[in-house]
Amino acid sequence: MIKKFTFPMGGIHLAKHKVTTDCPTVVADIPEFVSIPIKQHIGSPAKIMVSKGDKVRVGTLLADADGIVSADVHSSVSGEVTKIEDLPGASGYEEKMITIKVEGDSWEEDIDRSEDVEKEINLTPEEIIAKIRSAGIVGMGGAGYPTPIKTTIPEGKKANILIVNGIECEPFLTADDRLMVEKAEQIIMGARVLNRALGIQNAVIAIDENKPRAIEILTALSKLYVGVNVKICKTKYPQGGEKQLIKAITGQELPLGKLPIDIGCIVQNVGTVFAVYEAVLKNKPLFERVVTVSGDGCKHPGNYLVRIGTPISSLIEQSGGLDENVHKIVMGGPMMGNAVVNLSAPVTKTTSGILLLQDGEFTKKEASSCIRCGKCALACPAGLRPFAIKQAVSFNDTVEHMRKLHAGDCIECGCCAFVCPANIPLLDYCKIAKQEIRKK
Amino acid sequence: MLKISTNPHVQTSRDTQSLMLDVVIALMPAAVAALMFFGIDALRVILTSVAGCVLFEYLACRYWLKSKNTTTDYSAIITGLLLAYNLPSSMPCWMILIGCFMAIIVAKICFGGLGKNIFNPALVGRVFLFISFPVQMTVWPVPYFLKMVSPDGETGATTLRMLKSIDVSSSATSKMYSLSDLPSYLDMFLGNVGGCIGEVSALALLLGFGYMLYRRVITWHIPVYYLGTVFIMTAVLYFLTGEAKFLPLAHLLSGGLMLGAIFMATDYTTSPMTVKGQVIFAVGCGLLTVIIRAFSAYPEGVSFAILIMNALVPLIDKYAIQRCYGEKK
Numbered sequence: 001m002i003k004k005f006t007f008p009m010g011g012i013h014l015a016k017h018k019v020t021t022d023c024p025t026v027v028a029d030i031p032e033f034v035s036i037p038i039k040q041h042i043g044s045p046a047k048i049m050v051s052k053g054d055k056v057r058v059g060t061l062l063a064d065a066d067g068i069v070s071a072d073v074h075s076s077v078s079g080e081v082t083k084i085e086d087l088p089g090a091s092g093y094e095e096k097m098i099t100i101k102v103e104g105d106s107w108e109e110d111i112d113r114s115e116d117v118e119k120e121i122n123l124t125p126e127e128i129i130a131k132i133r134s135a136g137i138v139g140m141g142g143a144g145y146p147t148p149i150k151t152t153i154p155e156g157k158k159a160n161i162l163i164v165n166g167i168e169c170e171p172f173l174t175a176d177d178r179l180m181v182e183k184a185e186q187i188i189m190g191a192r193v194l195n196r197a198l199g200i201q202n203a204v205i206a207i208d209e210n211k212p213r214a215i216e217i218l219t220a221l222s223k224l225y226v227g228v229n230v231k232i233c234k235t236k237y238p239q240g241g242e243k244q245l246i247k248a249i250t251g252q253e254l255p256l257g258k259l260p261i262d263i264g265c266i267v268q269n270v271g272t273v274f275a276v277y278e279a280v281l282k283n284k285p286l287f288e289r290v291v292t293v294s295g296d297g298c299k300h301p302g303n304y305l306v307r308i309g310t311p312i313s314s315l316i317e318q319s320g321g322l323d324e325n326v327h328k329i330v331m332g333g334p335m336m337g338n339a340v341v342n343l344s345a346p347v348t349k350t351t352s353g354i355l356l357l358q359d360g361e362f363t364k365k366e367a368s369s370c371i372r373c374g375k376c377a378l379a380c381p382a383g384l385r386p387f388a389i390k391q392a393v394s395f396n397d398t399v400e401h402m403r404k405l406h407a408g409d410c411i412e413c414g415c416c417a418f419v420c421p422a423n424i425p426l427l428d429y430c431k432i433a434k435q436e437i438r439k440k
Numbered sequence: 441m442l443k444i445s446t447n448p449h450v451q452t453s454r455d456t457q458s459l460m461l462d463v464v465i466a467l468m469p470a471a472v473a474a475l476m477f478f479g480i481d482a483l484r485v486i487l488t489s490v491a492g493c494v495l496f497e498y499l500a501c502r503y504w505l506k507s508k509n510t511t512t513d514y515s516a517i518i519t520g521l522l523l524a525y526n527l528p529s530s531m532p533c534w535m536i537l538i539g540c541f542m543a544i545i546v547a548k549i550c551f552g553g554l555g556k557n558i559f560n561p562a563l564v565g566r567v568f569l570f571i572s573f574p575v576q577m578t579v580w581p582v583p584y585f586l587k588m589v590s591p592d593g594e595t596g597a598t599t600l601r602m603l604k605s606i607d608v609s610s611s612a613t614s615k616m617y618s619l620s621d622l623p624s625y626l627d628m629f630l631g632n633v634g635g636c637i638g639e640v641s642a643l644a645l646l647l648g649f650g651y652m653l654y655r656r657v658i659t660w661h662i663p664v665y666y667l668g669t670v671f672i673m674t675a676v677l678y679f680l681t682g683e684a685k686f687l688p689l690a691h692l693l694s695g696g697l698m699l700g701a702i703f704m705a706t707d708y709t710t711s712p713m714t715v716k717g718q719v720i721f722a723v724g725c726g727l728l729t730v731i732i733r734a735f736s737a738y739p740e741g742v743s744f745a746i747l748i749m750n751a752l753v754p755l756i757d758k759y760a761i762q763r764c765y766g767e768k769k
Contacts, residue, residue: 009765014450171450243765256766328443339444357449364445368513371456371555374713378659383764387713406764414448421456422555428446 004209006234007244010381012415014237014335016210017171020294023302025178028291028318030105034077034309035087035097036062040348041138042145043069045096054081059108059285062098065133071146072136076287076307079103090312090331090345091338097346100309111284117185118281121196128197128280135279136349137286141165141240141269142332144350147276150266151197160264162203163249164191164273166218167233167240169208170333173353175290176270178303180207180214183274184221190277191228198266201227205270206249210235237335238413242267244381256409271352291347293319295355296362297326306347313343315354328362330355335414365423376416376426382409386416390429399440407433454656456554460514462655466648467521467703473631473641477583478529482637488533490520492540500549515554519543522562525638525699526743527569530581535573539565559750560710563743570743580634598635599623599694600739603685628693638699645698658706661715662722666701667692669726677734686734697729700742710750717753717760724749 039045046063050056056075063073075098083099107113123131133148153159164187168176180187191203205222207215209232219230233239233248243254246265254260260267268276271289278284287308294301299320306315312331316322329340332352340354347354376386389407391397402408407430416426474482497516501509510516523539543565551557570577580598602621623633631641639645652658671692678686691697705711705725712721725745732741763769 247765253766255768256764258766326442328445328449330447330449334447334449336447337449338447339442339449341442341444355449362449364449365451365455368456369553369555371459371515371708372711372713373459373708374715374718377714377762381765383762383767385714385761406767409764409766418448418450419452419454421452421454421459423451423455425446427448431446 002232004232004234005206005248006236006239007247007381009247009383010379010415011236011238011244012379012418013235014171014418016235017294017296018174018177018210019172020174020292020301020303021177021211021213023174023178025182025290025303025305028304028306028310028315030077030102030307031310031314032102033082033099033311034102034307035099035311035346036073036076036309037089037095037097037346037348038063038073039095040073040144040308040350041071042143043067043071046070046073048084048096048098050081050084050098052081052084055079056081056100057106057108059111059287061285065136065146068149069146071138072134072285073098074136074285074287075100076309077102078106088342088345090340090342092341112282117189119189121189121193121281123196123280125197125199128193131280132197132276135275135285137272137275137279138349139269140271140275140289140349140352142336142350142352147268147272150268151194153198153261157261158264159198159200159261159266160202161250161266162191162194162198162200163245163265163267164203164205164270165240165242165245165267166205166207166211166214166270167245168211169235169237169240170335170337170353172294172355173292173333174294175292175303175352177211177214179274179290180211180218180270184214184217186277187270187274188218188221188225188228189281190273190275192225193276193280194266194268194273195227203228204249205230206233206245207231208233208235208239237415238381238411241381241411241413243411256406286349289347289349289351291315291351292353293356294353295326295330295357296360297323297356297358299323308349309346311344311346312340312354315347316343316356322356325358326356327359328357330357334362335418336412367424368422370422370424373421375419375421379415379419381413381415382406382411384410384430386426386430389433390424390426393429393432393436399436402433402437405433408437410434456513459657460518462652462657463518463703464514464521466651466657467518467525467638469644469647470525470638470641470699471521473644474525474529474637477631477640478581478637481529481581484533485527485529485531485536485637486521486524488536489524489527489540490517492537493517493520493523493544496540496544497549500545505549510554513554516544519548519561519565521638522699522703523565526562526566526636526696528577528580528635529637530579531569531576535569535576538572539569542568555709557709558753559747560704560707563704563747563750567743567747582634583632583640598739599628599633599690600733603687603690603694604733604739622690625689625693628690633694635694636696636699639696642693642698645702649702652702659715659718661718662706662711663701665719665722666705666726667697669723670697670729673726673730677730691730691733695733695740696742700729700746701725704742705746705749710753712753712756712760714757714760714762716762717756720756720760721749721753724752
């Protein structure tokens with residue numbers, strides 16, 4: 001019996017809906033135009049390095065990181081820059097984007113396009129981090145936090161463990177699962193690269209028990225390499241949350257207000273680790289990623305290797321198109337993803353899935369009055385009392401009070417709003433409270 | 441046309457209505473037991489009470505509040521059932537309707553409806569009836585297994601009344617009981633004892649408890665802590681004093697304790713929202729129940745204990761805060 005790990009506080013069990021588990025990743029068609037946002041990460045937007053009319057190739061630097069908390073942006077196609085202007089993103093907010101008209105598919109010469117798995121790591125930690133930085137890698141699990149910052153250990157701190165997050169606990173999504181099955185060795189090499197950059201020999205690949213194929217392949221492969229192990233986690237949402245994963249794997253809780261590195265942990269998504277492998281050992285910047293297109297309204301669900309900047313509509317077209325039954329399109333998973341208002345918006349570095357949802361199971365239900373069942377507090381993996389936060393927000397309480405309720409420590413997983421029998425949008429209230437706290 | 445909304449885009453199918461329906465289902469074994477022990481009169485009490493509660497809520501929504509009809513969430517049915525279960529089978533219909541009025545209109549609607557009431561509506565109805573009509577509320581038709589009509593005049597005492605009177609010799613008017621008058625533990629467990637129609641059968645109530653746990657309507661904390669507190673406290677008193685009136689198992693199995701601990705103290709609205717608060721609440725209910733049963737003039741204290749603790753819920757909610765992730769233990 002293999003030990004399975006999980007976190008004890010809160011959490012919920014969701015219907016998996018992972019219909020695309022056995023769909024091999026297909027290379028998506030390159031569209032006629034791509035629009036690449038210059039800010040696909042947390043931090044300041046990158047500085048634009050090209051101008052209208054410039055010819056670019058696949059992998060050409062389009063925008064340079066502006067400061068430490070920022071990330072480079074590269075071209076995902078070859079062609080001509082036709083527009084640099086504010087365009088509406090998936091949620092409708094305007095963002096600065098670089099639009100490129102696609103001509104052919106010519107890559108920058110220094111990118112190693114061979115399929116061979118590179119196994120020699122001769123670089124120093126500094127060189128590795130520099131390569132990660134110049135490849136524009138950000139956390140691909142959803143947050144988009146620039147990876148070089150996470151990989152650089154602050155003065156006086158020490159890393160003990162690298163946790164590679166292969167949980168993918170959101171329903172429908174299988175992009176990480178497919179990546180682990182298809183690129184297992186590359187992921188292990190990526191973990192070893194990061195091990196080296198962090199000066200440790202202790203990477204743990206955490207995989208959800210609902211991914212038997214990935215577990216099998218990675219467990220077998222990890223036996224061949226020193227310093228890389230696989231641990232299996234129980235299926236429970238949000239097991240893939242950074243704090244929940246740290247608790248499950250190390251048994252330690254991240255103290256309030258501390259960063260994972262403060263207790264020696266670094267958590268990276270498998271997609272990010274794969275991108276690190278490609279950047280460091282293949283010289284390939286981050287300009288494509290695996291995206292799951294699924295949902296109960298999707299005709300041909302599948303996993304696609306998509307160039308960043310590809311319009312969502314182009315992906316939907318390739319998976320069977322839209323019909324009148326689809327009432328909502330979600331970017332990301334159904335728990336934490338955002339509703340899409342603009343189908344011409346591009347896929348970004350943090351897009352893990354596009355879900356086409358029908359009326360029914362995924363229709364927001366009308367809220368009724370709170371019956372004080374306390375299920376939200378029971379489900380909250382951060383141990384908060386969402387009902388109290390809701391009250392504080394609706395009664396316009398002081399920011400001090402919201403802070404006392406630890407509203408700022410909400411991880412926005414949505415468990416509270418999921419379990420609420422009165423369908424109260426508790427997460428919305430928590431987000432408002434977080435915003436109020438941040439404003440102060 | 442695409443819709444937009446905030447996340448999460450998926451919600452549980454366990455809405456208020458489905459939870460309430462589960463409570464109604466969990467209350468059914470006790471209804472069957474009531475019918476078996478008290479016959480057709482029990483059915484009359486249950487139907488009058490449920491009909492009264494639903495009707496009052498409907499009328500209040502329709503003509504007074506002019507709001508959405510909230511009887512569809514089944515909470516009025518639960519109140520009706522619980523009120524009925526807290527009445528003797530000989531209760532006249534018009535009195536039951538007064539209890540329904542107190543429960544739904546005064547205790548629930550006047551406080552703002554489902555989720556806003558401070559006191560358990562069914563208990564308010566019961567206590568109002570108990571204080572207004574003490575005679576009718578303490579006449580206990582003798583249960584007779586599978587009897588379809590209750591013969592007039594044949595009444596007995598509840599186990600708790602007997603316990604209360606054991607070893608008390610000062611008052612000449614009170615009827616005296618000896619230990620041998622107590623029903624057997626098996627009768628207490630099955631429900632073949634005098635009492636309110638829904639409270640007698642511990643077995644039926646425990647079946648309902650099991651169902652609610654299985655369906656995750658409630659957690660085990662409140663009933664277990666409540667019953668545990670009563671059991672431990674009476675056991676301590678029994679061993680300290682040696683008095684038969686503290687027989688722990690008799691206390692556990694008699695009166696409204698099971699009904700109160702499983703169905704009334706666990707009422708979402710009138711109990712604390714965190715597990716920590718629920719434990720404090722349940723232990724408080726247990727202590728008050730034993731204190732009232734042992735030291736007050738009333739033989740039964742469950743209703744008062746729960747109502748008193750109901751009043752403390754806002755305070756408990758304020759201070760019984762669970763530890764959040766990353767906070768020091």
